[in-house]
Amino acid sequence: xxxxxxxxxxxxxxxxxxxxxxxxxxxxxxxxxxxxxxxxxxxxxxxxxxxxxxxxxxxxxxxxxxxxxxxxxxxxxxxxxxxxxxxxxxxxxxxxxxxxxxxxxxxxxxxxxxxxxxxxxxxxxxxxxxxxxxxxxxxxxxxxxxxxxxxxxxxxxxxxxxxxxxxxxxxxxxxxxxxxxxxxxxxxxxxxxxxxxxxxxxxxxxxxxxxxxxxxxxxxxxxxxxxxxxxxxxxxxxxxxxxxxxxxxxxxxxxxxxxxxxxxxxxxxxxxxxxxxxxxxxxxxxxxxxxxxxxxxxxxxxxxxxxxxxxxxxxxxxxxxxxxxxxxxxxxxxxxxxxxxxxxxxxxxxxxxxxxxxxx
Amino acid sequence: xxxxxxxxxxxxxxxxxxxxxxxxxxxxxxxxxxxxxxxxxxxxxxxxxxxxxxxxxxxxxxxxxxxxxxxxxxxxxxxxxxxxxxxxxxxxxxxxxxxxxxxxxxxxxxxxxxxxxxxxxxxxxxxxxxxxxxxxxxxxxxxxxxxxxxxxxxxxxxxxxxxxxxxxxxxxxxxxxxxxxxxxxxxxxxxxxxxxxxxxxxxxxxxxxxxxxxxxxxxxxxxxxxxxxxxxxxxxxxxxxxxxxxxxxxxxxxxxxxxxxxxxxxxxxxxxxxxxxxxxxxxxxxxxxxxxxxxxxxxxxxxxxxxxxxxxxxxxxxxxxxxxxxxxxxxxxxxxxxxxxxxxxxxxxxxxxxxxxxxx
DNA sequence: AGTTAGCACTTAAACAAAAAGAGTGCTAAA
DNA sequence: TTTAGCACTCTTTTTGTTTAAGTGCTAACT
Numbered sequence: 183x184x185x186x187x188x189x190x191x192x193x194x195x196x197x198x199x200x201x202x203x204x205x206x207x208x209x210x211x212x213x214x215x216x217x218x219x220x221x222x223x224x225x226x227x228x229x230x231x232x233x234x235x236x237x238x239x240x241x242x243x244x245x246x247x248x249x250x251x252x253x254x255x256x257x258x259x260x261x262x263x264x265x266x267x268x269x270x271x272x273x274x275x276x277x278x279x280x281x282x283x284x285x286x287x288x289x290x291x292x293x294x295x296x297x298x299x300x301x302x303x304x305x306x307x308x309x310x311x312x313x314x315x316x317x318x319x320x321x322x323x324x325x326x327x328x329x330x331x332x333x334x335x336x337x338x339x340x341x342x343x344x345x346x347x348x349x350x351x352x353x354x355x356x357x358x359x360x361x362x363x364x365x366x367x368x369x370x371x372x373x374x375x376x377x378x379x380x381x382x383x384x385x386x387x388x389x390x391x392x393x394x395x396x397x398x399x400x401x402x403x404x405x406x407x408x409x410x411x412x413x414x415x416x417x418x419x420x421x422x423x424x425x426x427x428x429x430x431x432x433x434x435x436x437x438x439x440x441x442x443x444x445x446x447x448x449x450x451x452x453x454x455x456x457x458x459x460x461x462x463x464x465x466x467x468x469x470x471x472x473x474x475x476x477x478x479x480x481x482x483x484x485x486x487x488x489x490x491x492x493x494x495x496x497x498x499x500x501x502x503x504x505x506x507x508x509x510x511x512x513x514x515x516x517x518x519x520x521x522x523x524x525x526x527x528x529x530x531x532x533x534x535x536x537x538x539x540x541x542x
Numbered sequence: 543x544x545x546x547x548x549x550x551x552x553x554x555x556x557x558x559x560x561x562x563x564x565x566x567x568x569x570x571x572x573x574x575x576x577x578x579x580x581x582x583x584x585x586x587x588x589x590x591x592x593x594x595x596x597x598x599x600x601x602x603x604x605x606x607x608x609x610x611x612x613x614x615x616x617x618x619x620x621x622x623x624x625x626x627x628x629x630x631x632x633x634x635x636x637x638x639x640x641x642x643x644x645x646x647x648x649x650x651x652x653x654x655x656x657x658x659x660x661x662x663x664x665x666x667x668x669x670x671x672x673x674x675x676x677x678x679x680x681x682x683x684x685x686x687x688x689x690x691x692x693x694x695x696x697x698x699x700x701x702x703x704x705x706x707x708x709x710x711x712x713x714x715x716x717x718x719x720x721x722x723x724x725x726x727x728x729x730x731x732x733x734x735x736x737x738x739x740x741x742x743x744x745x746x747x748x749x750x751x752x753x754x755x756x757x758x759x760x761x762x763x764x765x766x767x768x769x770x771x772x773x774x775x776x777x778x779x780x781x782x783x784x785x786x787x788x789x790x791x792x793x794x795x796x797x798x799x800x801x802x803x804x805x806x807x808x809x810x811x812x813x814x815x816x817x818x819x820x821x822x823x824x825x826x827x828x829x830x831x832x833x834x835x836x837x838x839x840x841x842x843x844x845x846x847x848x849x850x851x852x853x854x855x856x857x858x859x860x861x862x863x864x865x866x867x868x869x870x871x872x873x874x875x876x877x878x879x880x881x882x883x884x885x886x887x888x889x890x891x892x893x894x895x896x897x898x899x900x901x902x
Numbered sequence: 903a904g905t906t907a908g909c910a911c912t913t914a915a916a917c918a919a920a921a922a923g924a925g926t927g928c929t930a931a932a
Numbered sequence: 933t934t935t936a937g938c939a940c941t942c943t944t945t946t947t948g949t950t951t952a953a954g955t956g957c958t959a960a961c962t
Contacts, residue, residue, distance in 0.1 A: 227933085347704075609954065914952090917949080922943100924943085926940085
């Protein structure tokens, strides 16, 4: 999208209005803009320009005789302008890295910490998302004898993650039966997706296990569970209380709906699943298909690991969020997180940030 | 605590006031009480009694010429009266069990589902807590060769939970070295708590591993991490948006503080760690040490498994929450959850609800 | 002595009218 | 093309008034 249509002065005015509104939250009038410096003309001129900007759809007027407020298009112009030039002032980066490093752990944990951090640095609501994995398979199984009535299945996924599950059996089991089970699972259940696990297959496996066939049912069910569970996708958020500081959320109805949507998860999950470039994405208000977001914007960045999107971190806030700051912050945090989980090649003899993916 | 001081009529009035206030949310006047049936005297009499109840501290007046509102003591009386007699009308139990069973999985997941359920059934905010485990040890280790630069440690805790962690090494490893590592860990690191793992011990282990000593450092660090991580304690909540329906939270400041406390976690965690009977606990307003709770009540029940508290589920809501309903609901859900995770003896050949404890 | 009816009093909430303020659109002059 | 000025519009704030609810108290009643 190009904005050639806008004269240089209009751009300046629009930018001034957006920033003033972000700052103060209230409609901004012609007088304020001219006082702000930058422009060397009178308020009347500004008024004329603003009237035109309104007609073009960049500004809105809550009512006659109120100042102007940026429309969604206005915000869009603003952030598009920003992304080309936003300055990577790396002053809080130290803090970012410190906080993240001190909390290294499973990927879930990193994402959650990142979300917290995003919230803290921006004063909006931070979100962290583990996207739905389209289709996952197991690349290897290990089975551990736990006690006479329990065994543990260790599954290594095609993405190299490790999942475990304890399985309880009705009849007692032996070390030997456990080994046979492992061999069987490795022989028949590697590399196939959840929907390929059907009854005939199970029956066949049961037969192969002979008198220990009872182990199969439980084991397969549990493998199936894990496969679908990983598929799930998950959304964490933190710092909702931050939103309460912004008057646009003082209407409890709107806030309630937003919170509801957040808890539903699915909608937001779909939202970020759609748009994934490698960069920071900005969804402004009704640009997203989620109704409830009409009053809010979402800034997020996918986290890639070996080219695969393993997570999304971002920030949710009012339409008039401080995009300049937020864009920078999310980009930085995203970078740090990617650094932490992405470098599969950098070996240092230290514990690697767990790929354990631990259940939920 | 005994309430002999209260005449039968005072009790009736108090109960009527509490229930009317819970129902409507507004101060209740003498007239309303008498209209409500139950009492066969005039409003003037009620007024006298209410004045006395106020002096005794059971009721409060927002201002002269408003009706009365229960004080915290008033609520306390009410719930204490309730617990002796609340009727276990088991009508939604079916739903409870159904929902819980359909979502069986790790204990974390069960707790989260339970929290959601609690929220849905009560229309308040549901909470689920995994308490801090005081001191944990490992009872057995298994080590799995992953690839040349990675191995997986499977740890079985003293509580019978399973944790795994993938460890990356600088130098390449063999199947044989992995087996030696397992033997070593089992020989030296079973049954000892995190603080017993010190440098001399590590050095000794390194020596024992010979040329594969580099594996020790990473492995031990990771074991240590898991031990302390489990210790963490965790709080999940759901249905905060429910709170917005209650006028007491329309003051965004109060709501914000409450949300902040919820996200802090530590305070609530301490709170429920303190009081643990086997039954439903009720913390009314400032009875709890958390300042922010002045306006809210917390109803919760510990979940025990083999005598050990493995979780807490509960509900957070306004002072005037519908205790009758909530008490019953939490008791039921608590019971169902306990059934699901508690019966280590009931064998049925099905997958047991995972004890995996999956990391965060 | 306990209960009731009646009434004066208090206070918050609801309503209405008026005043203030902010900002625009438009016209006419520079 | 810009600017100054002014009338107009609409919201917000203020102020005053009314209404309604509910109490406390006194005096009569059982």
